[in-house]
Amino acid sequence: MEGGPLHQLEMRHRRFKTQHSTVHMRKQNAVCVRRAYKRYGTKKNPFLILEGLNMTVPKGVIYGLLGASGCGKTTLLNCIVGRKRLNSGEIWVLGGRPGSRGSGVPGPRIGYMPQEIALYGEFSIRETLKYFGWIAGMNNLQIQDRLEFLINFLMLPNADDMVKNLSGGQQRRVSLASALLHEPELLILDEPTVGVDPLLRQNIWDHLVEITKNGLTTVIITTHYIDETRQAHLIGLMRGGYFLAEESPENLLRQFETDTLEHVFLKLSVMQNLGCQSRSTLARSVSNVVGTPNGVFVNDALGVDNLDASDKSEISGEFGDNTSLSGRSGRSGRSIRNSRRVSPGAGELPVVPPQDIVPTKISDYFLILQNHHMKALIWKNFLWMIRNSPVMLFITLLPVAQIVLFCASIGHDPVSLPVAVVNYESQNSDCLTPLHCNSTKLSCNYVSYLKKKDLILHHYTSEEDANESVRKGLMYASIIIKHNYSSALQARMSDLRSTLPWDIKSSEIDVYRDVSSKTIAQFLQAYLYDTFQLFIQDYLETCDYDRHLLQFPIRMEKPIYGLSYPNFTDFATPGIILTVIFFLAVSLTSGAMLIERNEGILERSLVIGISGVELLTAHVVCQFVVMVIQSIMVMVFAFALFHMTLTGSLVLVTILTFMTGFCGMCYGFVVSCLCSSERTATYVAMGSFLPTVMLCGIIWPSEAMNYILRAFAVLLPLTKATESMRSILQRGWNLYEPTVYVGFIAIGTWIVIFLSVSVLFLKFNKG
């Protein structure tokens, strides 16, 4: 350096003084991070990752981001690409704030290679690049050109090889190719050279040097191979939530008088650990005025103490200054903690300058779905379904299988019930004479009526033995008929007024039941009553009486709605159809979303510019097709094959079923937003399935429910929809009936609620 220290100080002071607009300067850089604070955990128990970090990446440089595993490099990159938000501080990327309207970030201006492979194993290399190319707005010809170049350059195998069949290193290279494909302005590569052989690693670096030469492309790269970043123009050494240095590799090596960057990092870390030095002192030891390829100056703290306060804050901001004067208050001389858990309230920051207001056109508000995005997403979703066709076939047929099982197994009258009979009058012998008015073996005639009811009768000789068989669980009931049954019954019927108590008692048939199964016990009771009624009316006719004399004197006329003999299947069918369609849509949607998210492809798609609304819409389109097929098949099986009652409009039933499936899809979106793994999503789906079945009046009338629960159950998505469908099916009601349209309104409201929650979640939940 020329001149004395005073001259140098003067020169530097002048240089700093010329910078008037910090915001303007920040926008000139490819990336500019100022006073970034990022914590995980809760406010009470925070885990601080970025602690007042400043970073400046001028345009057209390769920026090597170095730091120990877990120091927060990926977190920083995620904040830069707009996938995570800082707790405080500012980030400028390509002149705008990530995520702000008109910034283009996230968007195709960025090429992002995350640390994970983040690709679909079932797609070929060509299909993978086609998907990302389409999202970036490339046409097929452009994609093909770049594909050929990247396959050769990255030494990839055949373009039609499936990603899952590639080695780990090859998969990483496909991931790198996806980031390089559309030649973005800013390339963010999280450990691209892991598992790559040294020759190819060198080629990759050469390529990065090549593409940054014209100053139009900027690269931020993280790596664990510290010495490979010698080819970077700038290196940021990250430790303890901020940068120990942000310099060119040559300067770091020169200042530390060492041959390897590893040693530089080691020395800086040791110095930081000494803790007695302020960060400005630390930086003073390592920094000097350094020219970057674009002539941008970095990290010079020398002489800044002589500047006035306003200058200091500008300098610390503008120069990616890791001496961070503005963020230094209260931290000077503090040693880095081994555990970076900090007390609540740490990290109070100066006010961040206001964000520029980007003028928005009205058309921006209508441009929610971009054609090339939708084309790529829908194509990708259908391709995924085709590649997973066995699973998709299973999922598509599952509702049909369930409705078939339901129709075949639920709601029918139980048959072949074993019953013990002790007939003391006929001694269990077969009836030799038909029913007639003077019969002395009426009991035997009644027993033959019971046989017609498809009961399996077992004859016993004593009441004790018959009851014992019930006690042992062999029979559902024992029927005991007394010695003089016929004469007692005839006496009872001939003169009601003077019937003796003895005859009343003897004309009764005693039944001992096992009522542990309420349904069976009720059916058996009904069988015995019905059979006896038929028997006694037939008997009356043989004695020339009107058979209606012994009919229960309340007459059930033909029902206004429903069948004369209503069955449980008809009652439960609407709820079962809606529940099956709803919950299969939940599991299909949440599963697809979680696979997309957990395989990392979602993150990647969002960084390249896909919006939450586009993502949801594409899933809705693809899964709606599946749901429509499922619903149509379910209805064909329920109404055409199993002849479930359908008196109303099939169109209304179909629309309601589609809406319910759509509502299930939207709930699936919410579940996938709230759950981090498929296992948790399965628990949530299962956890909501049973309450829905129990509370929505599907298997038992809601009128029988506890009144508080009933008030709550009314609000659930399927309660009103089930009532509505039941009314269409059984009563033949139309849409103008309140019960019917309330069901539609209820399910529509839930669709809006679930969709809004999902869209808001995708929009705002960033880290």
Ligand SMILES: Nc1ncnc2c1ncn2[C@@H]1O[C@H](COP(=O)(O)OP(=O)(O)OP(=O)(O)O)[C@@H](O)[C@H]1O
């Ligand atoms: N979502 C999260 N919730 C809580 N802690 C997290 C979360 N993501 C990351 N962390 C923690 O933050 C720290 C920094 O993680 P990050 O992935 O940014 O580190 P890194 O420097 O990229 O590490 P590596 O080089 O190993 O990839 C780690 O201790 C990690 O466990």
